[in-house]
Amino acid sequence: MLLSGVIFMQTLFAFAGVYIALLLLYISEPRRFPAGWVPKEPGPKVLRFFSLLGQLALVLSVAPFVMHHGWEIGIPVWLLAICLFGLIMVLLLPLRSKWILLSAPVILLCSVSGILV
Secondary structure, eight states: OOOHHHHHHHHHHHHHHHHHHHHHHHHGGGGGTTTTTOOOOOOHHHHHHHHHHHHHHHHTHHHHHHHHOOOOHHHHHHHHHHHHHHHHHHHHHHTTTHHHHHHHHHHHHHHHHHHHH
16 A cells, blocks of 8 residues: 555656646746736746756656656656646636646645655
8 A cells, every 4th residue: 555655656746847847838938928927027037047947847857757667658658748737738728827827836745745755
């Protein structure tokens, strides 16, 4: 029973890494901000920082999948996670775009609990 919980938390950590990477890449595009999200538009240096951080997080998010599933299965599962979270973000944008940013602390908390296990 404990082993399945550890595997679940490692998988949750891996999926959280992909979600956070996509969230950072989403934030790095200012034209995607709905009106009223931020009082002042961020500068180009801040947007570039978010873009680089998102790309780095996306590259590093492949590691938990490869460690957990191996190279043959880990890469397709990683691509599936990217497609899944990309679809979730695209579906939430027109309806509840603020939910995307509000879910980030929950995902971070889940990823931290996945690290601790």
